[in-house]
Amino acid sequence: MSTTTSLKRAGPLLAAACAALMLIPAASPAGGPPYPDATGDSSSAGDINGVTVLADKPSGQIVFRISGANLSTSPTSVTLLFVDADANPATGSPSWLGADYVFEVDDTSYDFEHYDGSNWVGTPYSTVHVSGGGASVTISVNRSEIGNTPEFNFFARSVNTDTKAIDDAPDVGAYNYAIAAGGPDIDSVVVTTTPSFGPKAGKRFVVTPSGLKLPSEGGTIVLPQPDTYSCKTTLRGKRLRGGGAGGCTVNVPKNARGKKLSVVLTVTYEGATRSFPFAFTVS
Numbered sequence: 001m002s003t004t005t006s007l008k009r010a011g012p013l014l015a016a017a018c019a020a021l022m023l024i025p026a027a028s029p030a031g032g033p034p035y036p037d038a039t040g041d042s043s044s045a046g047d048i049n050g051v052t053v054l055a056d057k058p059s060g061q062i063v064f065r066i067s068g069a070n071l072s073t074s075p076t077s078v079t080l081l082f083v084d085a086d087a088n089p090a091t092g093s094p095s096w097l098g099a100d101y102v103f104e105v106d107d108t109s110y111d112f113e114h115y116d117g118s119n120w121v122g123t124p125y126s127t128v129h130v131s132g133g134g135a136s137v138t139i140s141v142n143r144s145e146i147g148n149t150p151e152f153n154f155f156a157r158s159v160n161t162d163t164k165a166i167d168d169a170p171d172v173g174a175y176n177y178a179i180a181a182g183g184p185d186i187d188s189v190v191v192t193t194t195p196s197f198g199p200k201a202g203k204r205f206v207v208t209p210s211g212l213k214l215p216s217e218g219g220t221i222v223l224p225q226p227d228t229y230s231c232k233t234t235l236r237g238k239r240l241r242g243g244g245a246g247g248c249t250v251n252v253p254k255n256a257r258g259k260k261l262s263v264v265l266t267v268t269y270e271g272a273t274r275s276f277p278f279a280f281t282v283s
């Protein structure tokens with residue numbers, strides 16, 4: 001990536017009075033940023049503890065808030081934000097998980113560059129606002145200046161350019177954000193059931209999400225677990241009371257054999273919520 005100072009934009013980091021910054025972020029269940037990263041894993045680099053993304057649908061303004069400690073506090077303390085704007089790791093920089101745009105922020109200035117197929121080059125930045133430093137760095141850009149994307153992958157990195165120490169968020173791969181979803185675009189959820197063959201009359205039946213399928217992020221193939229989940233179970237349209245984790249355990253009535261049992265499983269992950277229906281026949 002270029003670190004050419006001629007590409008540096010005007011600084012210092014302005015406290016941008018951007019309307020999109022007024023949006024209230026959705027907190028993760030643990031109260032931290034919706035896109036989390038571990039703390040204490042940064043050596044001498046700034047320590048990212050997560051990223052919050054907000055998009056104003058009418059205007060298309062997108063706000064990234066990278067939070068943590070000691071971020072962009074000096075000329076050698078740099079925070080990077082890579083955006084794979086077409087959510088396609090096969091396009092963009094092969095060295096950076098298919099990123100098409102990058103922001104590079106130190107304590108007084110920033111770069112904003114586009115990958116042109118072989119190099120990182122300057123790109124229009126009329127909608128860009130960068131602010132913060134220390135506990136957070138906030139970067140705002142309109143989707144019109146990152147390829148008019150409805151959905152993208154992204155990851156953040158802090159670097160100590162003296163010691164070469166880094167902290168990546170996430171540790172492997174990238175996060176995904178779809179403007180319509182307000183979080184990652186959850187394609188589907190993989191479930192396991194107990195019993196594995198499905199509900200049986202007079203027996204307990206448990207549905208457990210075992211992983212979420214997200215768009216390809218160019219990284220890990222391990223399916224992430226939802227942050228939270230809940231079930232709504234009905235037997236031929238009549239609600240069954242659920243218990244256990246997420247209310248996903250039900251007692252199947254003895255007279256239910258041959259009837260249709262429906263489970264709507266609602267999952268939350270990194271700020272997005274989506275429901276998936278599953279249908280079973282009681283044996």
Ligand SMILES: [Ca+2]
Binds near residue numbers: 037039041048049167
């Ligand atoms: Ca970290």
Ligand SMILES: [Ca+2]
Binds near residue numbers: 085091
């Ligand atoms: Ca790409």
